[in-house]
Amino acid sequence: xxxxxxxxxxxxxxxxxxxxxxxSIGRKLAQTAGGDLVAFGxxxxxxxxxxxxxxxxxxxxxxxxxTTGPFTTALKQLVDQVKPSIVLLxxxxxxxxxxxxxxxxxxxxxASDVDRLEWTGGKxxxxxxxxxxxxxxxxxxxxxxxxxxxxxxxxxxxxxxxETAEVVQIAGPASDDKVKLIETKTAEAEELTIAExxxxxxxxxxxxxxxxxxxxxxxxxxxGGAVGASRATVDAGWIxxxxxxxxxxxxxxxxxxxxxxxxxxxxxxxGMSSSEHIVAINKDPEAPIFRVADLGVVGDLFQIxxxxxxxxxxxxxx
Amino acid sequence: xxxxxxxxxVPDTEARIKIADGRRIDETGxxxxxxxxxxxxxxxxxxxxxxxxxxVTVVSFGPDRVQQALRECLARGATKALHIKGxxxxxxxxxxxxxxxAAIRSVPHDLLFFGKQGxxxxxxxxxPMVAELLGYxxxxxxxxxxxxEGKITAHREIEGAEEILEASMPAVITAQKGLNEPRYxxxxxxxxAKKITIETKTLPDLGLQESDIHHQRVTVVALELPxxxxxxxxxxxxxxxxxxxxxxxxxxxxxxxx
Ligand SMILES: Cc1cc2nc3c(=O)[nH]c(=O)nc-3n(C[C@H](O)[C@H](O)[C@H](O)COP(=O)(O)OP(=O)(O)OC[C@H]3O[C@@H](n4cnc5c(N)ncnc54)[C@H](O)[C@@H]3O)c2cc1C
Numbered sequence: 001x002x003x004x005x006x007x008x009x010x011x012x013x014x015x016x017x018x019x020x021x022x023x024s025i026g027r028k029l030a031q032t033a034g035g036d037l038v039a040f041g042x043x044x045x046x047x048x049x050x051x052x053x054x055x056x057x058x059x060x061x062x063x064x065x066x067t068t069g070p071f072t073t074a075l076k077q078l079v080d081q082v083k084p085s086i087v088l089l090x091x092x093x094x095x096x097x098x099x100x101x102x103x104x105x106x107x108x109x110x111a112s113d114v115d116r117l118e119w120t121g122g123k124x125x126x127x128x129x130x131x132x133x134x135x136x137x138x139x140x141x142x143x144x145x146x147x148x149x150x151x152x153x154x155x156x157x158x159x160x161x162x163e164t165a166e167v168v169q170i171a172g173p174a175s176d177d178k179v180k181l182i183e184t185k186t187a188e189a190e191e192l193t194i195a196e197x198x199x200x201x202x203x204x205x206x207x208x209x210x211x212x213x214x215x216x217x218x219x220x221x222x223x224g225g226a227v228g229a230s231r232a233t234v235d236a237g238w239i240x241x242x243x244x245x246x247x248x249x250x251x252x253x254x255x256x257x258x259x260x261x262x263x264x265x266x267x268x269x270x271g272m273s274s275s276e277h278i279v280a281i282n283k284d285p286e287a288p289i290f291r292v293a294d295l296g297v298v299g300d301l302f303q304i305x306x307x308x309x310x311x312x313x314x315x316x317x318x
Numbered sequence: 319x320x321x322x323x324x325x326x327x328v329p330d331t332e333a334r335i336k337i338a339d340g341r342r343i344d345e346t347g348x349x350x351x352x353x354x355x356x357x358x359x360x361x362x363x364x365x366x367x368x369x370x371x372x373x374v375t376v377v378s379f380g381p382d383r384v385q386q387a388l389r390e391c392l393a394r395g396a397t398k399a400l401h402i403k404g405x406x407x408x409x410x411x412x413x414x415x416x417x418x419x420a421a422i423r424s425v426p427h428d429l430l431f432f433g434k435q436g437x438x439x440x441x442x443x444x445x446p447m448v449a450e451l452l453g454y455x456x457x458x459x460x461x462x463x464x465x466x467e468g469k470i471t472a473h474r475e476i477e478g479a480e481e482i483l484e485a486s487m488p489a490v491i492t493a494q495k496g497l498n499e500p501r502y503x504x505x506x507x508x509x510x511a512k513k514i515t516i517e518t519k520t521l522p523d524l525g526l527q528e529s530d531i532h533h534q535r536v537t538v539v540a541l542e543l544p545x546x547x548x549x550x551x552x553x554x555x556x557x558x559x560x561x562x563x564x565x566x567x568x569x570x571x572x573x574x575x576x
Contacts (some may be wrong), residue, residue, distance in 0.1 A: 304561050
């Protein structure tokens with residue numbers, strides 16, 4: 001009974017960033033918990049990259065598009081075979097869908113959306129933000145295996161310089177007759193999503209109207225970031241809910257969070273105050289967003305954002 | 319068409335969180351609400367009932383205060399309520415799921431609704447766990463639902479895309495914002511709700527061992543508040559060009575993001 005299994009998701013031929021992060025922390029855990037770091041996936045082309053992030057083997061199930069049933073069955077088979085002490089999934093949509101299903105099937109505990117992990121005293125110890133980041137809980141997962149989903153961006157993806165992971169084909173589960181994937185519709189020209197982005201530029205009601213979100217989009221585009229939004233703008237129908245940051249949106253922790261025309265209501269702050277670097281632009285010097293901002297700019301976003309977009313473009317051109 | 323909606327009662331999102339003994343939140347003076355995503359779940363179940371008939375049973379596992387949340391759901395249009403008494407706070411997600419699954423077995427159902435996450439614990443675990451325990455398909459983070467004859471079609475939100483899934487019934491649906499616009503309770507609803515008796519059960523009534531539910535698998539060893547952010551520099555942005563230059567400098571030199 002040893003080792004760490006990580007669900008390695010692939011997108012456009014590369015391991016998802018969140019999966020690379022999960023592999024990286026998985027490798028560290030394997031060093032203390034003992035055993036190998038191995039990956040589970042459906043794409044053998046990921047073997048080289050999984051190896052670089054420290055995976056010794058990549059177990060490949062003959063599956064294609066994600067659906068809950070077959071993926072749970074395949075991963076369950078692998079866990080029964082490998083008997084790991086830890087199973088990690090990145091907190092992506094599919095990771096969050098699969099983890100609870102697998103945990104219930106294995107009758108084990110899972111800590112979700114964790115931002116710290118260590119193996120200590122034969123148990124997995126995890127820290128997770130609760131109350132949307134208003135508090136942190138440290139939990140101990142005492143089952144075997146212990147499971148966790150990792151919060152995107154909370155762990156650093158670090159290559160370990162390992163050799164290509166050995167590919168091991170595993171048997172295919174029966175197809176699922178209860179759920180059928182009919183179609184996947186890609187939204188808005190493959191926009192970068194806030195869950196995984198390193199940089200987020202968010203707009204609030206200070207934008208005054210829907211069309212002014214173009215100011216936020218232009219800056220996000222120039223700087224290579226994702227577009228975030230306050231709930232007020234989502235409720236007003238200016239932008240899709242996928243962009244909402246906060247207690248009833250996404251809780252995010254990018255390296256850089258820029259908020260323009262966002263007042264900083266407690267539910268918004270809960271979703272972004274764990275960001276590494278925060279810049280706020282607001283014309284009201286008393287706006288609560290300034291309490292969490294590392295750099296607060298009191299001024300008119302309609303002047304400052306376009307100027308900043310230009311400055312970023314110029315800086316990038318050099 | 320019968321639906322069950324599992325609801326969690328959580329601290330008001332406006333609330334400041336205080337810590338009691340290093341492991342739990344201090345509930346004194348804390349206002350509780352129905353978890354916001356559960357409101358979408360309830361609304362959808364009520365709409366299904368309005369279109370197809372049947373019952374909407376709301377179920378909650380927790381201490382006595384959850385009866386308040388159940389009442390509120392009855393006032394909005396749920397037709398039955400079941401309270402499973404117990405300290406849900408000392409159960410992990412699987413313990414809660416086992417409790418709910420056991421309770422649901424005795425309630426007629428075609429559809430089971432949950433919020434996509436309980437606001438506060440932020441686990442996003444219980445709905446899919448119940449689906450697994452009962453052997454049902456799960457449709458997670460749903461923004462649109464159509465209930466047909468013997469099958470349902472759901473739109474599931476994923477990163478930067480949307481999946482359209484078809485499933486057999488019974489099925490578990492976890493509700494995302496956007497699924498609908500929850501209604502408020504009407505005065506008539508509030509009055510009608512007063513006449514409905516909330517059924518109560520205990521873990522032994524459900525044939526469950528306390529020891530499989532409480533203090534198992536995942537236990538909280540510490541609860542802490544995040545370090546106060548000291549608030550950083552504040553500058554005057556009266557001159558946009560200068561402000562832009564300052565921000566750019568910060569982005570490059572401190573965030574190292576360009
Ligand atoms: C149950 C519940 C859950 C919630 N969940 C969330 C959530 O997940 N996320 C979320 O964001 N909110 C959430 N909210 C809503 C939250 O309480 C606030 O209403 C919302 O965040 C306000 O959005 P805002 O900052 O865009 O708007 P406002 O509060 O209206 O702020 C607009 C700001 O723009 C500034 N401004 C105006 N013009 C300019 C200008 N020209 N230049 C610069 N600044 C300008 C103003 O000074 C003001 O500070 C929730 C509320 C509830 C009750």
